[in-house]
Amino acid sequence: MSPRTDFVTALLGIWFGVGLMIDAWAHSNGAELETFFTPWHAVFYSGFAVVSGWIIWQVWRNVRAGRQGLAAVPTGYLAGLVAIPAFAAFGFADMMWHTILGIETTIDIFFSPSHLGLVVTMMLIITTPLRSAWNAPDVGTRPSLGRLLPALLGLAFATTLVSLFLSYGDAMQYRPEGIVRALSMLQNAGGGGPRGGGPVAVGPGAAQVAVAMVITNVIMLSPVLFLVRRWLLPFGSVTVVYTIMVLMPGAQAAFRNLPILLSFVAAGFVSDLLIRWLRPSGERRAAYWAFAGLSAFATWSLYIGVASSTGGGLPAVPELWTGAPVIAGLIGLALGALFLPNAVTAEPVPRSRRAS
Incomplete structure (x- = not known):
C-alpha cells in the first residue's frame, strides 16, 4: 500500500x-x-x-x-x-x-x-x-x-490496549503523592505503615507500586525494543509512542495523574536521545542491550523524580526510591537480551539490486 x-x-x-x-x-x-x-x-x-x-x-x-x-x-x-x-x-x-x-x-x-x-x-x-x-x-x-508514523501510531494504540487490560498493575495511574506515600512505607506479612510507626496510609502500598512498576516497565519498553530491532528509529519516534501510551491511563484517571504522565513523555524524549547516541540495531547487540537498560533506568528515574518534586518530597525509604530505577534498568537489560540474544547479520544485497 x-x-x-x-x-x-x-x-x-x-x-x-x-x-x-x-x-x-x-x-x-x-x-x-x-x-x-x-x-x-x-x-x-x-x-x-x-x-x-x-x-x-x-x-x-x-x-x-x-x-x-x-x-x-x-x-x-x-x-x-x-x-x-x-x-x-x-x-x-x-x-x-x-x-x-x-x-x-x-x-x-x-x-x-x-x-x-x-x-x-x-x-x-x-x-x-x-x-x-x-x-x-x-x-x-x-x-x-x-514514513514510519502510521506504524508507530498502530503499535502505540495496540500497546494502550495491553495497558488497559493490565491496568490493575499500571504504575501510570498513580498520583505523585500516592507514589511518595507508598515508597515511604515498609510492608511485611503483618501489614505495613509509614516508617517509624503510625497508621497505614490510604492508597497503594510499596509492594503494589513496585509490582506495578515492573509490569508497566515491560509493557512500555517491549514495543520500543521490537521497533529498534527492525529499524534505526528516527528522532521523535519513542516520544510519539510514549505520548500515545499515556492517554489510556490518563483517561482512566481523568488526567488527575498528569505530572506522572508527562514524566513518561519526557522519558520518550530521553530514549530518542539514547537512540541517536547509541544507534542500537539488530546488528549492534551491545548498543541494543545498553539502550534497553539505560532507557528503562531513565524512565523510572524520571517517574520517581517527578513524583517527588510534585508529590511532597523524596520518599522516606531511600532503598525503595534509589533501587527501583536500578531494578527497572536490569529488567530492561534482560528484555534486550531476550529480544536480541545474538546479533543479526545483515543480509547481503543481491547483485541485481546493487547494479540498479
Whole structure:
C-alpha cells in the first residue's frame, strides 16, 4: 500500500482507539452503566465501522483491478481483514453478555471473555499499518519519522490496549503523592505503615507500586525494543509512542495523574536521545542491550523524580526510591537480551539490486 493509504488506516484506527479510551473513562469515572447502548460505545463501534470499511474498500479496489483471492489483499492487511468479522462476532457476544449478566463495574471487566476477544481482534485491526510498513520496499532500515508514523501510531494504540487490560498493575495511574506515600512505607506479612510507626496510609502500598512498576516497565519498553530491532528509529519516534501510551491511563484517571504522565513523555524524549547516541540495531547487540537498560533506568528515574518534586518530597525509604530505577534498568537489560540474544547479520544485497 502507498504511505498515504497506510496513514489513512492509522488515522481511522485512532478514531477506533480513542473510542475505547472514552469508554474506559466512562467506566472509571462516570455513573454506573446499566446498558450496552451508550454514547461511549457509539464512538467506539463507529470507529470500528469506519476503519473496517476502509480496509475492505482497499481489498475491493484490488478485486476490481483484476486481482483474485489473497492477491487482492494488500501486504499486511490480511490479519486485519480476518479480524473484522471476528470483532463483530465478539461485539454481538458482548451485547448479549451484558444483557443477560449485566455490566461489569470493577476488575471483572478485564476478564470478561467477550472483552478479551474484542481486544485481541482490535489489536489485529489497528496494527495493520505496522505490518504494512514491516515489508514495504520504500521504508528501508532508516525510515523518516513521517514514513514510519502510521506504524508507530498502530503499535502505540495496540500497546494502550495491553495497558488497559493490565491496568490493575499500571504504575501510570498513580498520583505523585500516592507514589511518595507508598515508597515511604515498609510492608511485611503483618501489614505495613509509614516508617517509624503510625497508621497505614490510604492508597497503594510499596509492594503494589513496585509490582506495578515492573509490569508497566515491560509493557512500555517491549514495543520500543521490537521497533529498534527492525529499524534505526528516527528522532521523535519513542516520544510519539510514549505520548500515545499515556492517554489510556490518563483517561482512566481523568488526567488527575498528569505530572506522572508527562514524566513518561519526557522519558520518550530521553530514549530518542539514547537512540541517536547509541544507534542500537539488530546488528549492534551491545548498543541494543545498553539502550534497553539505560532507557528503562531513565524512565523510572524520571517517574520517581517527578513524583517527588510534585508529590511532597523524596520518599522516606531511600532503598525503595534509589533501587527501583536500578531494578527497572536490569529488567530492561534482560528484555534486550531476550529480544536480541545474538546479533543479526545483515543480509547481503543481491547483485541485481546493487547494479540498479
